[in-house]
Each structure stands twice: as C-alpha cells, then as structure tokens.
Amino acid sequence: MTQGPHFLQIPGPSPVPERIQRAIDHQVIDHRGPQFQKLGHEVLEGIKPLFGTTQPVIIYPASGTGAWEAAIVNTLSAGDRVLMAETGQFATLWQKLATRWGVAVDFIPGDWRHGVDAATIAAKLAEDKAHAIKAVMVVHNETSTGCLSDIAAVRKAMGDHPALLMVDTISGLGSAPVHHDAWGADVTVSGSQKGLMLPPGLSFTAVSEKALAATKTATLPRSYWDWQEMVQFNAKGFFPYTPASTLLYGLKEAIAMLNEEGLENVFARHQRLAEACRAAVRGWGLEITCLDPKVYSPILTGVMMPAGHDADNFRKVALEHFNISYGAGLGKLAGKAFRIGHLGDCNELTLMAALCATEMTLKLAGVPHKAGGVAAAMDSFTQDGKKLRLSA
Numbered sequence: 066m067t068q069g070p071h072f073l074q075i076p077g078p079s080p081v082p083e084r085i086q087r088a089i090d091h092q093v094i095d096h097r098g099p100q101f102q103k104l105g106h107e108v109l110e111g112i113k114p115l116f117g118t119t120q121p122v123i124i125y126p127a128s129g130t131g132a133w134e135a136a137i138v139n140t141l142s143a144g145d146r147v148l149m150a151e152t153g154q155f156a157t158l159w160q161k162l163a164t165r166w167g168v169a170v171d172f173i174p175g176d177w178r179h180g181v182d183a184a185t186i187a188a189k190l191a192e193d194k195a196h197a198i199k200a201v202m203v204v205h206n207e208t209s210t211g212c213l214s215d216i217a218a219v220r221k222a223m224g225d226h227p228a229l230l231m232v233d234t235i236s237g238l239g240s241a242p243v244h245h246d247a248w249g250a251d252v253t254v255s256g257s258q259k260g261l262m263l264p265p266g267l268s269f270t271a272v273s274e275k276a277l278a279a280t281k282t283a284t285l286p287r288s289y290w291d292w293q294e295m296v297q298f299n300a301k302g303f304f305p306y307t308p309a310s311t312l313l314y315g316l317k318e319a320i321a322m323l324n325e326e327g328l329e330n331v332f333a334r335h336q337r338l339a340e341a342c343r344a345a346v347r348g349w350g351l352e353i354t355c356l357d358p359k360v361y362s363p364i365l366t367g368v369m370m371p372a373g374h375d376a377d378n379f380r381k382v383a384l385e386h387f388n389i390s391y392g393a394g395l396g397k398l399a400g401k402a403f404r405i406g407h408l409g410d411c412n413e414l415t416l417m418a419a420l421c422a423t424e425m426t427l428k429l430a431g432v433p434h435k436a437g438g439v440a441a442a443m444d445s446f447t448q449d450g451k452k453l454r455l456s457a
C-alpha cells in the first residue's frame with residue numbers, strides 16, 4: 066500500500082476538510098429540542114445565499130437523486146410533458162427517472178461535449194402554443210463531461226412560456242455561481258458531497274413560490290418527499306422526521322468556511338485551477354471533453370483518451386502507482402474519457418500533484434502524449450514571473 070494521502074481527484078465526493086470532519090464528530094442531539102432548533106434555523110438560512118435565493122431551501126437526508134425525484138413528484142402529474150437536454154450521463158439519468166414516473170420527456174439529443182442549446186429550447190417552447198410543456202429540466206454542471214451550461218440563457222429562451230424551470234446544480238453549488246432567484250429558476254437541486262466539501266448524504270432543493278404552488282395541482286404520489294410538510298416544519302427550525310443532525314453540524318461549518326473565503330474568491334479559485342488543468346491537457350496534446358470554451362466547467366475537466374487506449378486502464382495504472390483516483394468515463398464515455406476533479410477543498414499544489422500523477426501515468430500506461438502538460442499548468446499559475454492570485 067502506498068504511504069501518504071490518497072488523492073481523491075474525482076468530481077465528487079470531494080475530500081472533506083478536517084474542520085468539517087471535526088464538526089461532524091458531534092454527539093447526536095434531541096432533534097425536537099432547542100439546541101437542534103437553533104442549528105436548524107442556522108443551516109436553513111445559511112444555505113440560501115449559496116443558492117442566491119431568499120426562498121425556502123429544503124434539506125433532505127438523501128443523495129442528489131432523492132432531490133431529483135422530489136422535484137418531479139412535487140410538481141408534475143403522470144402524462145405531463147417536460148423538455149430536457151441530453152448534455153451527458155446525469156441529464157440522461159434524470160430523464161430516465163422522470164420517465165419511470167410516467168412523465169413524457171422530450172429529450173433534446175446532444176453529443177455529450179456541449180452545454181444546453183438554449184435556441185432549441187426556445188424553438189420547442191415557441192411551438193407549444195397550448196402550453197402542454199410543464200417544465201424545462203436542465204443540468205447546470207454536467208459532471209460526466211465538464212460542461213457548465215448557461216442557465217440564464219435557458220431562462221431567457223423560455224420567454225413568457227409558463228413552464229417551470231428546474232435546474233440540477235448538484236456539482237455546481239459552492240464551486241460556481243448559482244442564482245436561483247435571479248435566474249428565475251423554480252427548482253434548483255444540489256448535493257452535499259461536491260463543492261460543499263461534506264460527505265455524501267444531504268441534498269438541497271431551492272424552491273420558488275411558483276413551484277410550491279404547483280404542488281397543489283400535481284398529482285404524482287408523494288409522502289416522504291412532500292415539500293409542503295417540510296416547509297412548514299422548517300419554518301420553525303425543525304424537520305418532519307429525524308434529520309441527519311451530525312451532517313448538519315458539518316453543513317454549518319462548510320457554510321462558515323465558504324463565507325470566510327468569500328464566495329467570489331471560491332469561484333475565482335475554481336476558475337484558476339480549471340484553467341491550469343486545461344493548460345496541462347492541451348500541453349499533453351490531448352482533447353478536453355467539453356468542446357465549447359464558453360461552457361468549460363470550473364469544477365472538473367474531462368480528458369478524452371486517444372483512440373485505441375482505454376481510460377479505465379489508465380485510471381487503474383494511476384491508482385496502483387500513485388494512489389490517485391480520477392473520475393471514470395460514464396455512460397457513452399465509459400472507457401473513452403476520464404475526469405479530473407478540481408472542486409471543493411483544493412488548491413494549486415493539490416492540483417499540481419494530480420497533474421504530475423497524470424503525466425507520469427500517461428508515460429507508464431503507454432498513452433501517446435507530448436511532454437510539458439505539467440509545465441504548462443505551472444506556467445499558467447506563474448505568468449510574467451508573478452504568482453497569479455487564485456482569488457478574485
């Protein structure tokens with residue numbers, strides 16, 4: 066077994082900083098008592114600025130998939146039509162989930178290398194004179210490809226159409242700006258194990274008034290996921306059932322850490338790391354999965370393997386030799402791409418270590434590449450003899 070830390074370089078779960086680990090290491094408390102009520106209020110209020118909202122944010126003890134399902138069962142009825150965009154594996158999984166609930170999904174095809182095409186959404190909604198489409202559901206940061214879609218453009222494309230806008234920013238929150246209110250989003254879902262630097266186990270859902278109102282007419286069955294009950298309890302700082310109190314202590318610490326750094330600085334740090342990572346990939350002469358520079362993700366970089374070379378073998382060699390985990394290629398990209406996460410508790414040196422491991426593994430695994438990716442990343446941090454700041 067290799068000594069020293071494991072490099073968890075997947076795009077979530079991301080490494081949990083010690084401060085958060087210590088905060089979670091807390092005795093369980095009475096979830097109907099005043100100590101919990103204070104914590105409940107603190108985290109339910111504290112999470113709102115991360116979403117750019119003053120509206121309710123629901124916290125489930127669930128992975129992101131739970132929040133996906135909750136978004137559907139609270140707002141839709143069987144047979145409802147929705148519009149989704151095939152940006153990658155996560156859009157595909159959300160579409161499958163909706164289909165299983167009897168929702169009729171118009172899934173705009175995509176090549177898994179671009180973001181959401183707002184013009185196609187505009188065209189589809191313009192055709193829908195009867196307003197049969199009840200929701201537009203898009204993935205903000207497509208974790209399988211490394212494309213960060215322009216949600217404001219999607220909202221603009223919707224014009225006056227009354228469909229709900231539902232956004233998956235499960236891997237975007239806490240790493241890239243999220244503007245639930247300014248976007249005019251109705252449902253924005255996220256998870257704990259990415260930019261919030263927490264272990265998996267919590268999901269978050271910002272809900273607009275319009276989305277809450279939709280629960281009154283939506284007829285899909287729901288009980289555990291019912292937003293109305295949750296919002297009523299949350300208003301008093303409580304939950305309708307036993308909350309994950311120790312993870313909520315971690316959440317309080319995560320919010321404090323993000324605020325201490327300043328959200329703008331957090332986002333700038335992610336951008337700089339992402340730029341350095343892309344400089345390395347270009348330096349190696351490899352292809353970045355995302356083909357549109359306007360939507361490069363600050364959270365992860367997908368790397369395409371040269372034809373005839375297996376990305377899973379590359380990851381295996383890297384793990385065996387350097388104790389590092391990269392994200393696997395998912396779905397259509399299985400074996401064809403791997404993903405380097407640069408999100409959450411990371412900085413120049415954690416990224417440089419990962420990029421060194423990548424360059425060494427390219428050699429060991431016999432993947433054709435040019436030398437100099439690591440040097441290009443270092444240069445991107447130190448242009449003109451000055452260290453570029455990671456903050457805003």
Ligand SMILES: Cc1ncc(COP(=O)(O)O)c(C=O)c1O
Nearest residue numbers: 128129130155206208235236256
């Ligand atoms: C964009 C996106 N959506 C949804 C999910 C599913 O979330 P979970 O695995 O927490 O259920 C993920 C997980 O990685 C994701 O990255």
